[in-house]
Amino acid sequence: MEERYGKWLSEEDLGLTGRGDESKWSNRTRFERKDMERAGLLVPAAISRGVWRLTEAGWAEYRRIQESEPTAEPVTDPRPLPPGRIIREPEGQEFPSRAETITQRVIRDTAVSRYVKQLHDNTCQACGTRLTTPGGAYSEAAHIRPLGQPHSGPDVAANVLCLCPNHHVLFDRGMLSISQELIVTDHSSGSILGPLRVAEGHSTGLEYLAYHRSHHGR
Numbered sequence: 420m421e422e423r424y425g426k427w428l429s430e431e432d433l434g435l436t437g438r439g440d441e442s443k444w445s446n447r448t449r450f451e452r453k454d455m456e457r458a459g460l461l462v463p464a465a466i467s468r469g470v471w472r473l474t475e476a477g478w479a480e481y482r483r484i485q486e487s488e489p490t491a492e493p494v495t496d497p498r499p500l501p502p503g504r505i506i507r508e509p510e511g512q513e514f515p516s517r518a519e520t521i522t523q524r525v526i527r528d529t530a531v532s533r534y535v536k537q538l539h540d541n542t543c544q545a546c547g548t549r550l551t552t553p554g555g556a557y558s559e560a561a562h563i564r565p566l567g568q569p570h571s572g573p574d575v576a577a578n579v580l581c582l583c584p585n586h587h588v589l590f591d592r593g594m595l596s597i598s599q600e601l602i603v604t605d606h607s608s609g610s611i612l613g614p615l616r617v618a619e620g621h622s623t624g625l626e627y628l629a630y631h632r633s634h635h636g637r
């Protein structure tokens with residue numbers, strides 16, 4: 420757990436419990452594990468032999484949480500498909516109602532974000548793409564060190580990049596990294612996209628890029 424989620428633990432989480440023999444996060448996790456087992460969400464420890472596995476009910480609960488909290492970080496279902504399993508196309512709906520649309524991504528557009536996008540004329544700093552739509556050019560502002568907890572990145576121009584939607588997703592998921600020399604690497608293909616595109620009046624904070632790389636283990 421610590422190996423996988425340790426980077427999100429706070430100073431308080433890492434502190435010891437009153438009894439002083441266990442960290443608070445480990446203690447809480449142990450109790451949560453028992454509760455989840457009792458609720459039928461986790462395969463009991465006696466059966467799972469040290470591997471924490473969700474039950475069918477556990478996965479159903481996971482999907483329910485994902486849908487009610489669209490900003491939660493997605494987890495990949497680690498279960499491999501059984502051999503020969505056919506993925507059936509869902510029936511779908513001929514006239515889907517608006518209410519059924521689930522927004523998966525929340526784009527925070529602050530004044531700073533709009534300013535950076537303007538400086539770059541909505542051109543992706545990674546690939547140079549400029550999407551044009553009937554409503555005008557479209558780009559996304561990516562915070563290098565994220566604004567939310569536990570990152571607490573600042574909302575300043577040096578912490579914002581102007582990216583196309585594809586590169587925004589890849590950057591947020593750590594599949595795109597930018598070196599101290601401002602060289603952009605696409606880790607999904609292993610190719611170097613080239614130097615980060617710059618615009619007059621916009622400098623990128625090297626400390627934020629360093630945070631992003633280390634957060635994603637690049």
Ligand SMILES: [Zn+2]
Nearest residue numbers: 543546583586
């Ligand atoms: Zn791009």
